[in-house]
Amino acid sequence: MDPRSEVLLRQAELFDGELLLAGLPADDLLGVLPHAQGWNWHAGDQALLATRFPGRSHFDTQMPAGDYRAAVLFLPKSRELSDYLLQALASRLAGKPLYLVGEKRAGIERAAKQLEAFGRPRKLDSARHCQLWGVEVEQVPEHPDLHALAQHYSLPLSDGALEIVTLPGVFAHGRLDRGSALLLEHLDGLPSGHLLDFGCGAGVLGAALKRRYPSSELSLLDVDAFALESSRLTLARNGLEANVIAGTGIESAPEGLSAIVSNPPFHQGVHTDYQASENLLTQAKRHLLKGGELRLVANSFLKYPPLIARHLGPCHTLAEADGFRIYSARG
Numbered sequence: 001m002d003p004r005s006e007v008l009l010r011q012a013e014l015f016d017g018e019l020l021l022a023g024l025p026a027d028d029l030l031g032v033l034p035h036a037q038g039w040n041w042h043a044g045d046q047a048l049l050a051t052r053f054p055g056r057s058h059f060d061t062q063m064p065a066g067d068y069r070a071a072v073l074f075l076p077k078s079r080e081l082s083d084y085l086l087q088a089l090a091s092r093l094a095g096k097p098l099y100l101v102g103e104k105r106a107g108i109e110r111a112a113k114q115l116e117a118f119g120r121p122r123k124l125d126s127a128r129h130c131q132l133w134g135v136e137v138e139q140v141p142e143h144p145d146l147h148a149l150a151q152h153y154s155l156p157l158s159d160g161a162l163e164i165v166t167l168p169g170v171f172a173h174g175r176l177d178r179g180s181a182l183l184l185e186h187l188d189g190l191p192s193g194h195l196l197d198f199g200c201g202a203g204v205l206g207a208a209l210k211r212r213y214p215s216s217e218l219s220l221l222d223v224d225a226f227a228l229e230s231s232r233l234t235l236a237r238n239g240l241e242a243n244v245i246a247g248t249g250i251e252s253a254p255e256g257l258s259a260i261v262s263n264p265p266f267h268q269g270v271h272t273d274y275q276a277s278e279n280l281l282t283q284a285k286r287h288l289l290k291g292g293e294l295r296l297v298a299n300s301f302l303k304y305p306p307l308i309a310r311h312l313g314p315c316h317t318l319a320e321a322d323g324f325r326i327y328s329a330r331g
Helices: 003-010 043-052 079-090 108-117 178-184 204-212 225-237 275-287 304-311
Strands: 019-022 036-040 057-059 070-074 097-103 122-127 130-136 151-157 160-166 194-198 217-222 243-246 257-262 288-299 316-321 324-330
Touching: 003 097, 003 122, 003 130, 019 079, 036 043, 043 057, 070 079, 079 097, 079 108, 097 108, 108 130, 151 204, 160 204, 160 225, 178 204, 178 288, 178 324, 194 204, 204 217, 204 225, 204 257, 217 225, 225 243, 257 275, 275 288, 275 304, 288 304, 304 324
Parallel strands: 019 036, 019 070, 036 057, 070 097, 194 217, 194 257, 217 243, 257 288
Antiparallel strands: 097 130, 122 130, 151 160, 288 324, 316 324
């Protein structure tokens, strides 16, 4: 059981009845709280919960409909995302309790101050390096418009400006990160066919690929519902079309790809997690056509070239700058 869930269950009398668990981990909490519903935006957690508790967890950027007696938010990494989620929950909980649970090292004490917008928050428990806070929602906010919270920026490229739309919680919200900036400079010469932007985030690389290779089919894949919605907004803003896929990793990608382009993620919340990136390197060949290319950007300190060479083919460094490298290999 996740430590945050264990803290909730120390106060089990608070959590009976129709309850919404927002951002819940993929553990047995829904089994212990049989009347609770989940709201999830992580495709990996959602897949596990959907298998174990069919119909009881909802994957979306929007709060699922229901008349909830209370709600619990499992603290996400992003403060902007926390703001949106807390407002969404509080808007439907007039006079009802809203709870916030999270790890101390994730900043739960700081985040608990965000509850002051709705009432007088109280610390209810502290254990397992986590804290549980609660508030009775007295000041009820309007339900937030997620798209109105988007940040926009223009990306000047050789074939014209690309308009990027990012939502709260999405990697590099409101800005272009250095790794993607370097990879954008090295997208020439990709094999034509079906292209994949793996870990698409706000769709920066995917949109640039579709503009540069308009006759190629494009798919964008990410584990996060807010990233996928950002990618849809970015594509629409630029008049582009592509397949947008919610997936847990490269195993969720189509086969028969001519190229996989990626600025692969390696952070999960406050924890460092290389699994999705390493799976990409070890499994990419299964999804590429013969002669298909994997092209990615990574921090220079990551020991990716031996892994790429072992599982795909000779690894070439196309560029290096600002602590990043562009790697290319063909299957």
